[in-house]
Amino acid sequence: GENVEQHPSTLSVQEGDSAVIKCTYSDSASNYFPWYKQELGKGPQLIIDIRSNVGEKKDQRIAVTLNKTAKHFSLHITETQPEDSAVYFCAANSGYALNFGKGTSLLVTP
Amino acid sequence: EAQVTQNPRYLITVTGKKLTVTCSQNMNHEYMSWYRQDPGLGLRQIYYSMNVEVTDKGDVPEGYKVSRKEKRNFPLILESPSPNQTSLYFCASSVGLANNYEQYFGPGTRLTVT
Numbered sequence: 001g002e003n004v005e006q007h008p009s010t011l012s013v014q015e016g017d018s019a020v021i022k023c024t025y026s027d028s029a030s031n032y033f034p035w036y037k038q039e040l041g042k043g044p045q046l047i048i049d050i051r052s053n054v055g056e057k058k059d060q061r062i063a064v065t066l067n068k069t070a071k072h073f074s075l076h077i078t079e080t081q082p083e084d085s086a087v088y089f090c091a092a093n094s095g096y097a098l099n100f101g102k103g104t105s106l107l108v109t110p
Numbered sequence: 111e112a113q114v115t116q117n118p119r120y121l122i123t124v125t126g127k128k129l130t131v132t133c134s135q136n137m138n139h140e141y142m143s144w145y146r147q148d149p150g151l152g153l154r155q156i157y158y159s160m161n162v163e164v165t166d167k168g169d170v171p172e173g174y175k176v177s178r179k180e181k182r183n184f185p186l187i188l189e190s191p192s193p194n195q196t197s198l199y200f201c202a203s204s205v206g207l208a209n210n211y212e213q214y215f216g217p218g219t220r221l222t223v224t
Contacts, residue, residue: 032210041218043215044153046212046213089152093209094209095209096158096166096207096208097168097169098209100152100153101152102152
């Protein structure tokens with residue numbers, strides 16, 4: 001299946017700082033790129049997604065950018081808060097499947 | 111409340127003892143799937159179902175079975191569990207194929223096989 005690489009695997013930031021998580025994918029036909037947030041003891045939950053017809057999408061403090069030429073997309077969280085601490089997964093579609101990155105554990109310290 | 115439920119949430123069993131993890135959704139979703147989550151490996155799809163009586167293999171189907179006799183239910187069956195199936199399992203559902211629609215995940219089932 002498609003290979004989705006996600007970096008970094010862990011990220012620690014101070015409250016109020018920005019956090020950036022980056023993903024690359026291999027299937028040039030991919031056109032749907034969601035981001036999921038997994039809080040401790042819970043299932044992943046969609047926080048934002050982007051389709052290949054746009055280069056950027058924002059939702060309050062969260063934004064995602066997509067570079068189809070370079071086959072990479074990134075999650076940006078501004079003004080981080082302790083409740084942003086979680087594991088974040090990027091994903092990209094390939095055929096019928098949705099392939100996930102290995103996850104980034106984000107810790108926001110007060 | 112729209113949700114995906116899984117049971118049990120925690121299970122400790124022994125090698126070779128058949129078990130079933132149930133999954134149910136109340137959103138009338140066509141598509142359902144099972145994932146396993148392992149440290150350092152992220153989420154990997156085991157099986158998925160596009161509708162009643164339609165199931166297909168994901169990336170890691172070996173050792174698992176599924177069935178989709180009703181739209182709302184999608185149980186995961188381990189006929190002869192082995193220690194390498196110790197993992198955190200998630201069921202998910204979506205209105206359409208996972209490659210294009212938001213997936214709603216259950217709370218997870220932590221399985222330990224000794």
